[in-house]
Amino acid sequence: xxxxxxxxxxxxxxxxxxxxxxxxxxxxxxxxxxxxxxxxxxxxxxxxxxxxxxxxxxxxxxxxxxxxxxxxxxxxxxxxxxxxxxxxxxxxxxxxxxxxxxxxxxxxxxxxxxxxxxxxxxxxxxxxxxxxxxxxxxxxxxxxxxxxxxxxxxxxxxxxxxxxxxxxxxxxxxxxxxxxxxxxxxxxxxxxxxxxxxxxxxxxxxxxxxxxxxxxxxxxxxxxxxxxxxxxxxxxxxxxxxxxxxxxxxxxxxxxxxxxxxxxxxxxxxxxxxxxxxxxxxxxxxxxxxxxxxxxxxxxxxxxxxxxxxxxxxxxxxxxxxxxxxxxxxxxxxxxxxxxxxxxxxxxxxxxxxxxxxxxxxxxxxxxxxxxxxxxxxxxxxxxxxxxxxxxxxxxxxxxxxxxxxxxxxxxxxxxxxxxxxxxxxxxxxxxxxxxxxxxxxxxxxxxxxxxxxxxxxxxxxxxxxxxxxxxxxxxxxxxxxxxxxxx
Ligand SMILES: Cc1cc2nc3c(=O)[nH]c(=O)nc-3n(C[C@H](O)[C@H](O)[C@H](O)COP(=O)(O)OP(=O)(O)OC[C@H]3O[C@@H](n4cnc5c(N)ncnc54)[C@H](O)[C@@H]3O)c2cc1C
Numbered sequence: 001x002x003x004x005x006x007x008x009x010x011x012x013x014x015x016x017x018x019x020x021x022x023x024x025x026x027x028x029x030x031x032x033x034x035x036x037x038x039x040x041x042x043x044x045x046x047x048x049x050x051x052x053x054x055x056x057x058x059x060x061x062x063x064x065x066x067x068x069x070x071x072x073x074x075x076x077x078x079x080x081x082x083x084x085x086x087x088x089x090x091x092x093x094x095x096x097x098x099x100x101x102x103x104x105x106x107x108x109x110x111x112x113x114x115x116x117x118x119x120x121x122x123x124x125x126x127x128x129x130x131x132x133x134x135x136x137x138x139x140x141x142x143x144x145x146x147x148x149x150x151x152x153x154x155x156x157x158x159x160x161x162x163x164x165x166x167x168x169x170x171x172x173x174x175x176x177x178x179x180x181x182x183x184x185x186x187x188x189x190x191x192x193x194x195x196x197x198x199x200x201x202x203x204x205x206x207x208x209x210x211x212x213x214x215x216x217x218x219x220x221x222x223x224x225x226x227x228x229x230x231x232x233x234x235x236x237x238x239x240x241x242x243x244x245x246x247x248x249x250x251x252x253x254x255x256x257x258x259x260x261x262x263x264x265x266x267x268x269x270x271x272x273x274x275x276x277x278x279x280x281x282x283x284x285x286x287x288x289x290x291x292x293x294x295x296x297x298x299x300x301x302x303x304x305x306x307x308x309x310x311x312x313x314x315x316x317x318x319x320x321x322x323x324x325x326x327x328x329x330x331x332x333x334x335x336x337x338x339x340x341x342x343x344x345x346x347x348x349x350x351x352x353x354x355x356x357x358x359x360x361x362x363x364x365x366x367x368x369x370x371x372x373x374x375x376x377x378x379x380x381x382x383x384x385x386x387x388x389x390x391x392x393x394x395x396x397x398x399x400x401x402x403x404x405x406x407x408x409x410x411x412x413x414x415x416x417x418x419x420x421x422x423x424x425x426x427x428x429x430x431x432x433x434x435x436x437x438x439x440x441x442x443x444x445x446x447x448x449x450x451x452x453x454x455x456x457x458x459x460x461x462x463x464x465x466x467x468x469x470x471x472x473x474x475x476x477x478x479x480x481x482x483x484x485x486x487x488x
Contacts, residue, residue, distance in 0.1 A: 007148035009073030010065055012058060013051030016152065019204050020047065024230035027201050027262065029238040037201040042241035045248075045255045046106075050152070050202050053098055053109060064094050071148050078111035078301075079147035081122040082366040088300065088354045091115070095304045104309025105257040105446075107302075107453055108198040113153040113207060115301045116294065117143040120209075120277075122365040123292035127277060130284050135224075139277040142226055146205070153226070154203035156194035156264045157211025169218045178208065178266055179220045180280065187273040190223060193265045198457075200236045200262040203229055210289050214282035222285040224278035225271045233269035236262040242445040249405040249433065253440035253447075261449075293360055296353070299373035302458060303350050306380050310343035313387040316438045320395050323423040323431050335390045342383045349376045371473075377458055378465030384454040388442045399439045402432050 008015065017038040027034045029042060037043035038051075057064035057076060065074040077094045080087050095111050102109065120127065121143035128136035146153060159168055159177035168177035178192035197206060207226040214221050227234065243258040244251040278284055289295070317336050321327035327336065349372035356369025392399075401421060407413050408429060421428035441447055455461065 007068075007071050007073060008150055009068065009071065009148065010057050010075055011054050011150040013048075013053075013055040016054045016150075017047060017051050019152075020202060022230055025236075026234060027229075027236040027238065029201070029241060029260075034201055034238075041245050042243045043201050043258075043260065045243050046258050046260065047202060049102060049106070049256045050109070053101060054150070056097070056101065060097075063097060066090075068148050070144055073148065075147050076111070076114060076150060078114040079118050079143070081118045081364075082357075083359075083364045084366055085354055085357050087366060088357055088368060092300060092304050092350065092354065095301050096308060099305040099308030100311075102257055103253065103312040103441075104305050104307075105253055105441075105450060106259045107305065107457055108154065108259055109305075110150075110152045110199075112298070112301050113155055114146070115297050116155070116209070117146060117153075117207070119292055119294055119297035119365070120288065123360070123363065125363065126291045127284075127288055129287065130281055132278060132281065132284060134273075135277045135279065138274050142275065142277070146226075151204045152199070152202060153205050153207050154197040154199040154229075155207040155209065156197040157209065158195045159212075159221075160193050160195050160263070167215055167218060168212075168221050169215070177221060178223070180223050181268065184270055187271045187276060188223070188279060190225075190266050190269050190271060193263060195263060196261050197236065197264045198261045198453075199259050200229070200238065200264070201260050205229060206231075206234065206264065209277070210285045213286050216282050219280040219282055222278060222280055222282045223271075223276070224285070224288070225276050227269070227271060227275055231269055233267040235265040235267060237265065238262040240445075242449055244444075244446075247405050250436060251440050251444065251446075252433075252437045254444050258446055258449075293365065293367040293370070295377075296368045296370035296373060299370065299377055299458070300350070300353065300368050303346055303353075303373060303376050303380070306376070306384070306454075307343060307346040307350060309384065310339070310346055310387060313384075313391060313441065314339045314343050316434075316441060317391050317394050319434050320391070320398065320438055323426050323434060324398065325424045326394065332394055335394055339387055339390050342387060346376060346380070346383075349373065374464075374468045374471055378461055378468050381455045381458075381461035381464070385451050388447070388451055391438060391442045395435065395438055395442070398431075398435050399443060402436045402439065403428075408432075 020038060021036045023035050034040055038047040064077055066077045066080060068075045078091050080091050082088050098109050098111055121140045124136040124140050127139055162171040162176050176192055178194050181189040181191050205226050205228050209224045239261050242254055244254040248255040317339050321332055326332045352372045353368035357366055360367045403417050418428045421432055423431035
């Protein structure tokens with residue numbers, strides 16, 4: 001096993017931040033071009049939180065790192081191409097720690113795309129179908145590159161919302177949705193836009209892979225690739241920042257976890273040949289999602305994060321209710337019990353998927369049993385908004401009785417704050433901090449974005465729950481009915 005000096009292996013937080021600083025990035029936030037997110041007041045908090053995750057892997061290598069099969073260097077275990085249930089458990093333990101450290105508030109920590117590309121590369125046989133051997137080989141090489149250099153990726157799958165009632169090719173003369181324009185000497189030229197790329201200011205590279213089914217005649221929209229964020233012609237327009245330029249005491253989550261979302265514009269971007277994974281085949285475009293078991297793998301990461309987020313929500317609910325003593329009322333207990341039940345069913349769903357995991361087809365790829373994931377994928381967009389509602393019902397007006405850190409520092413106000421903002425079992429400062437933390441989860445701008453994210457980041461709940469019905473095994477349930485419809 002050769003060790004190479006050209007790869008970094010698992011990076012530190014400082015290496016990660018250094019990689020984000022570049023004059024060549026075309027990322028816009030509130031009218032300003034961002035060249036260094038790590039020092040920008042509206043981005044530095046999230047940059048620091050992500051850097052912390054990179055450092056974490058060096059603090060606990062046993063949990064977070066594995067040996068690269070190619071370089072022998074330590075790399076993130078979330079790049080593993082699982083070949084056993086143990087592998088699934090190992091990467092889930094790492095992802096749970098990542099999600100715990102961010103209270104589940106950052107949906108697109110880099111492990112998300114690490115799972116995706118590990119699963120794609122493990123099933124390069126699927127990508128190689130219909131003569132796409134070169135694309136498949138490019139993808140395998142790319143997964144090694146991102147693994148061995150610990151790259152942070154963003155991805156963009158969904159075309160802009162011009163007209164959802166017609167196919168991509170029929171919207172705005174087919175020009176808005178991302179599409180191939182022509183072959184070039186070194187690759188292909190692409191143009192158009194994609195609706196969102198979360199984590200864009202904190203990513204080294206951008207990945208494009210299928211997000212919707214295409215008609216067979218719409219080959220120019222069937223493109224998959226990954227390119228550096230600095231690629232000429234690539235432009236990102238961010239939404240408003242929900243990071244608050246205040247002390248973390250006042251907004252503990254908004255100051256840390258605004259992972260940012262951006263629209264991606266491809267203004268005649270040349271994709272080099274070696275970065276093209278699929279070019280022009282709508283049939284394969286569908287199959288690389290279904291037949292690589294991507295759904296099972298990615299929901300493994302997504303539900304591990306949801307588990308952490310619900311656990312945090314339950315912790316918040318319990319802390320608030322205990323501070324003011326409302327947890328002695330049985331209907332408050334019922335609300336907290338409902339919160340706990342959601343987290344416990346999520347945990348159970350993750351463990352059940354691992355327990356039922358299996359070797360896929362004739363390959364080494366080890367796949368979670370997706371049944372509980374398909375169920376949770378439809379339910380979670382309803383559960384997390386419900387968790388937020390439950391916390392509001394438990395906290396009542398207490399969210400509004402929350403002086404700022406500056407108020408606490410004011411000597412004239414402090415005696416009255418200490419007297420009138422105390423709780424049954426906590427002084428005014430502890431009560432206020434707990435309620436401010438909870439507000440940042442249920443009511444701040446970042447909280448609102450988080451709720452929207454949960455409703456939509458894996459498509460919508462309606463279509464996902466409908467898909468659960470379509471995918472459900474109906475044989476045994478039907479037989480239970482049939483036994484009573486037969487003549488004795
Ligand atoms: C905070 C946030 C972050 C995101 N980050 C990313 C990211 O990093 N990368 C990425 O690729 N995507 C990202 N997304 C986009 C996400 O994938 C989409 O929001 C999701 O696929 C839903 O698509 P849409 O938003 O275009 O909504 P639409 O599809 O336009 O849906 C709007 C409404 O119309 C209904 N509807 C639309 N079409 C149909 C249909 N055919 N049948 C029935 N009902 C329909 C929907 O149910 C919904 O009620 C993010 C979204 C959010 C909110």
